[in-house]
Amino acid sequence: MSHVPVTLRWEGEVGGHLVLLDQTRLPREVVEFPCRTVEEVWDAIKRLVVRGAPAIGVAAGYAVCLSVKNGRASVHDVVEACRYLATSRPTAVNLFWALARMRRVAEAATAVDGPALAEALLAEARAIHEEDRQMCAAMGRHGADLLADLPEGAGILTHCNAGALATGGDGCGLAPVFELARRGKRPHVWVDETRPLLQGARLTAWELTQRGIDCTLICDSMAATVMRAGKVQAVMVGADRIAANGDAANKIGTYGVAVLAEAHGVPFYVTAPTSTVDLTIPSGDAIPIEERSAEEVTEGFGRRTAPVGVRVFNPAFDVTPYRLIRAIVTERGVFEPK
């Protein structure tokens, strides 16, 4: 049985609906979350029911198809759906990349509404999904080639979740690990739990154990000690937006891991599809960083661990400067930021 989770799927044809794997319920429950309106997908992205830059982009493409009514799409409704979905989360550029593709389909329509546009929108959303599947497979191959010379049992540290759950296919940051395993290698993955939402503990550890890939879960604060003990031979993470100079935004804590990697002489790699690259911004300083609620820090998962009213800073991402990145793996190959 394949252990690649189905992060999201479109059910039916025009007039169908989007089905998400509810990532807020993992690892305890594998529960599907059907979405029949644009608003429901907006909420699912906001609450991280679906999350991860590529997966957010694929979900947004299908979400625009939910603006179709009675088999007919209208340019006005598509434009409105794209505008609304763009307000869900600001950092992952894949969201805006996918919405721009859907909007271009509407703007190219010969009729301002009708069944033809509805068909064209679903075809574009499916194309975005299939392209993401292919990009994941290519990133896995290029990344595994890059790591091929690591000794058997080498340690690879990762932060957050950049596995299949973060994409429409078989992962980005973790795709090279999955491919190494397919090739019979046995890397050992050090999994940062990734506070405050624990994507590493809840999602990455789940994906790896499902596949029988050796892994050890650690608190984020333990990464330095693990590297100092010589247990990490490479760091591999995903990205939510890569600026033109190679600066990369990823889950909060990634920058700290990159600094630790440099301090311990460990190569730090980013694996992301080119749909994550934003050439419109010159450097990471211009990447919008999402700030999330204080409750995610003070009472994560419903258990209060900090005094009521304490001031909280909860940025969901940080930016790793390109000088700390040994190479960026995309579906087109491996690039070394200059």
Ligand SMILES: CSC[C@H]1O[C@H](OP(=O)(O)O)[C@H](O)[C@@H]1O
């Ligand atoms: C490369 S996509 C996975 C990426 O998305 C995560 O953020 P979130 O869980 O808030 O969507 C994190 O930055 C991962 O690296």
